[in-house]
Amino acid sequence: MMDKPQVLAGHRSARRMRDVRIYLLMLPSLVLISLFFYYPAVSGFIYSFTRVTTRGAVWAGLANYQRLLADTRLIASFGNLAQIVVFNVIVVATMPLMAAVLMFRMRNPRAQYAFRLMYVFPMVVPMVVMIIIWRWIYSLDGGLNILLSLVGLESITRAWLGDRQLVLYAIMFVNFPWMGGLNFLIYLSGLQSISEELFDAAIVDGVGPVSRFFLIELPLIRDQIRLLVLLTVIFWLQRFELPLILTDGGPGWASMVPGLRMYHSISRDFNIGYGSAIGTVLFILVFGMTMLQMRLGRRRAAADNR
Amino acid sequence: MRGNRIRGHGLAGYIVLSVFAVPTLFPIYVMLNMAGKDLFQYTLRPLLPTFPYHFENYLYAWQFLARSFFNNLVIIGVSTTIVLLLASMTAYALARHSFPGKRFVFYAILCVLAIPATVIMVPQFMLVVQLGVVNTLFAVMLPYAAHQSLVIIVLYTSFSQLNESMFEAARIDGAGHLRIFTTIVIPLSKPILAAMAIFEVWWLWNDYAWPSLVLSSARLRTVALQLVTFVDGMAIPQPGQEMAANVIAALPIVLLFLFSMKTFISGITSGAVKL
Numbered sequence: 035m036m037d038k039p040q041v042l043a044g045h046r047s048a049r050r051m052r053d054v055r056i057y058l059l060m061l062p063s064l065v066l067i068s069l070f071f072y073y074p075a076v077s078g079f080i081y082s083f084t085r086v087t088t089r090g091a092v093w094a095g096l097a098n099y100q101r102l103l104a105d106t107r108l109i110a111s112f113g114n115l116a117q118i119v120v121f122n123v124i125v126v127a128t129m130p131l132m133a134a135v136l137m138f139r140m141r142n143p144r145a146q147y148a149f150r151l152m153y154v155f156p157m158v159v160p161m162v163v164m165i166i167i168w169r170w171i172y173s174l175d176g177g178l179n180i181l182l183s184l185v186g187l188e189s190i191t192r193a194w195l196g197d198r199q200l201v202l203y204a205i206m207f208v209n210f211p212w213m214g215g216l217n218f219l220i221y222l223s224g225l226q227s228i229s230e231e232l233f234d235a236a237i238v239d240g241v242g243p244v245s246r247f248f249l250i251e252l253p254l255i256r257d258q259i260r261l262l263v264l265l266t267v268i269f270w271l272q273r274f275e276l277p278l279i280l281t282d283g284g285p286g287w288a289s290m291v292p293g294l295r296m297y298h299s300i301s302r303d304f305n306i307g308y309g310s311a312i313g314t315v316l317f318i319l320v321f322g323m324t325m326l327q328m329r330l331g332r333r334r335a336a337a338d339n340r
Numbered sequence: 341m342r343g344n345r346i347r348g349h350g351l352a353g354y355i356v357l358s359v360f361a362v363p364t365l366f367p368i369y370v371m372l373n374m375a376g377k378d379l380f381q382y383t384l385r386p387l388l389p390t391f392p393y394h395f396e397n398y399l400y401a402w403q404f405l406a407r408s409f410f411n412n413l414v415i416i417g418v419s420t421t422i423v424l425l426l427a428s429m430t431a432y433a434l435a436r437h438s439f440p441g442k443r444f445v446f447y448a449i450l451c452v453l454a455i456p457a458t459v460i461m462v463p464q465f466m467l468v469v470q471l472g473v474v475n476t477l478f479a480v481m482l483p484y485a486a487h488q489s490l491v492i493i494v495l496y497t498s499f500s501q502l503n504e505s506m507f508e509a510a511r512i513d514g515a516g517h518l519r520i521f522t523t524i525v526i527p528l529s530k531p532i533l534a535a536m537a538i539f540e541v542w543w544l545w546n547d548y549a550w551p552s553l554v555l556s557s558a559r560l561r562t563v564a565l566q567l568v569t570f571v572d573g574m575a576i577p578q579p580g581q582e583m584a585a586n587v588i589a590a591l592p593i594v595l596l597f598l599f600s601m602k603t604f605i606s607g608i609t610s611g612a613v614k615l
Contacts (some may be wrong), residue, residue: 053440055517056433060445063430065490067371070454070464070486078463086466095563105346133360136353152361157608159368162564163586167367170374170579177370180387211360216612219605265612272458275548279568293458300465300553309462317612320456 078310086306090175096312108312111283111290114202118291119270125260126266127213133213134221139243150222157215164281166241168208169195172280195281198288205276205289217262225251259331264327265302271320292316375401375584382579394580401570401585407559408566412545415477415562419484420540424533427488430518432525433494436507446496452489456547469553479554480562484544491536494610499525528532535607538596542608545593563589 082098084091102108133153140146156164171177172194194204232250241249255270274293277283283290283298292312299309374382376393384390433439436444442486468479510520526533548564555561561569570585597604 045542056439057435059517060430063426063492064445064448066426066482066486067449067452067489070467070483071457071460071489072448074460074463074467075455077466078460081466129417133357136350136357138351139353141350149357149361153357153364154605155368156364158594158604159590160564160593162548162567163371163590164367166567166582167371170583171367171370175386177366177387211363213360216608219609223609255342268456270455271438274458278549296459296462297549297553300462304516306462306466313459313462316459317456319581321454324454324456 075317078313081306081310082314084307091307094307098307101308102311102315107287107290108292108295110287111292111295112166114289115270115291115293117202118206119267121206122270125262126217126262129212130214130218130262131221131255131259133218134225135247137226138222138251153214153218155214157207157219161275162279164209164210165276169280172204195289198285198287201281201285201289205280208276208280217266220257220258220262224255228254238312261327264323264330268320268327269317272325345601362394371583371586371590374579375587377580379578379580380417382550384446385593386579397578397580397584400578403598404570404581405563405585405588408561408563411477411560412563412584415480415484416544419481419544422481422485423488423491426485427491427536428495428499428525428533429521430527431492431499432521434492435496435499436525449489453493457483457487461550461553465551465553474554475556475560477555477560480551483550490611491540494536495529495532498529500527516533531603533599534601535610537607538600538604539607539611541596542593543606543611592599 051206081091083094083096085094086092087095137146137149137153140149174191174193178194182188182191194198195201199202228250232254233246236246236250272293274291274297277289277294278293278297281289283294293316296309296316298313299305299312370387373389374386375397376395377386377390378394378397381390381394430449434442435451464483465474468474468482471478471482473479473482506524507520510524515523545563547562548568551562553567555565556603558569567585567589570582
């Protein structure tokens with residue numbers, strides 16, 4: 035399509051001009067992307083081998099990584115992260131799926147619409163707002179303790195975010211029952227794309243509601259489950275707003291996660307080298323998961339084309 | 341709806357979904373209910389509704405938030421505009437032309453999706469320090485504006501599906517890139533551009549960690565930062581006013597959702613899946 039010379043005589047130069055303009059169209063994007071993504075990806079890796087002072091970076095070899103391996107509190111924060119990730123993976127594969135299946139099977143379109151609206155709504159409220167509300171729910175005179183007192187459980191009321199043993203569970207429990215929002219929407223759209231003939235055939239064969247789930251719905255949205263599990267892992271590996279706003283990693287280090295420790299390397303101790311080393315470890319973990327997701331995505335696309 | 345003609349009337353589904361809707365919506369109830377309480381009502385009955393509902397809490401909260409709303413407007417307005425403009429230019433070049441190095445450019449943009457934005461936070465912070473923009477709105481806007489590979493990929497897919505005959509006709513008429521871009525590509529892609537704009541606004545409105553690192557002056561705070569300081573920075577806690585501030589902070593996105601539900605959902609799902 036490039037070979038459409040308007041002026042035959044100036045064909046060559048006109049074509050080259052057009053080529054240059056195409057590169058100019060992409061230039062601003064490419065400059066911004068290189069500067070703010072590719073450059074930091076490389077410089078962060080280099081910083082992780084240095085000690086950054088006010089006068090510049092000094093080569094420090096593997097010192098940051100040695101410190102990282104010897105930092106028991108950081109290792110413990112990876113343990114916290116692992117618990118949070120495993121918990122959320124289990125949750126994302128069950129709760130929103132249940133909501134989507136139940137909603138998908140509703141006969142009354144209006145009721146379905148109303149329920150869909152209710153379950154989408156938590157996604158619309160900004161995350162920071164949700165976290166602040168949950169912080170109140172967990173506070174000493176907050177919602178959870180009030181509800182517990184109502185049912186006669188005053189004995190177990192406490193400042194939930196101040197309890198070393200429980201704070202991690204409190205963080206996992208945020209957004210209970212974990213059904214609403216994006217995950218549920220992805221499941222629902224997956225279910226809605228199942229061919230209706232399958233369900234008709236199932237009716238003819240006398241398939242009941244439970245077998246319908248295991249024979250038709252579950253196998254056909256396996257891709258969505260896999261996608262959401264991977265997205266959940268990637269999300270929690272790098273997101274730390276929840277512990278940051280709720281507890282700032284405390285009490286002590288009880289709810290620390292590596293991402294938050296990395297954030298503190300700037301906001302608290304200004305230890306760029308160490309923060310970059312943590313970032314590099316997280317980077318490798320997230321990168322691996324993303325590659326896995328992209329490969330599964332491509333395989334799925336290939337399967338769709340067949 | 342399809343798939344509904346199975347036996348059994350699904351009563352169990354209604355019950356389960358209704359029961360779980362209560363805790364799902366509980367935080368929103370807490371927020372709206374508490375936003376109308378004065379200190380006395382809050383102390384006496386924090387959870388149950390009380391009368392009168394103190395709307396003046398919103399007035400106080402708004403005074404506290406107004407400046408940060410303006411900052412959000414600037415940050416999100418500028419970065420969303422830049423992202424949409426530059427991303428659609430790049431997507432147009434990639435989708436409608438062939439040129440040497442095209443594959444390389446495409447994969448260079450695609451691979452950015454595998455670089456986790458939060459995890460390169462430390463070197464990005466050093467970069468904005470070196471650029472000398474730390475503690476200015478540029479420190480927030482520049483990385484936001486650069487975060488466009490996702491939008492490029494989505495627009496690329498959409499632009500590729502446009503019918504080539506229109507481009508052919510325009511080129512025969514002697515139309516340049518600019519005219520093709522403004523008279524064919526943009527008008528035909530309004531829905532997807534709107535979806536991407538909503539995705540950007542939703543996502544940027546949600547962001548907390550990055551602005552909290554690079555903005556230290558109180559007058560530069562974004563809404564999310566101001567909300568968190570509202571609680572942390574008050575001598576006498578006024579929970580009602582605090583929650584009123586939360587309601588106000590949630591309102592722009594809620595309105596966006598209510599007025600463009602379909603586009604909103606398609607924008608967020610197509611964006612977040614690749615985030």
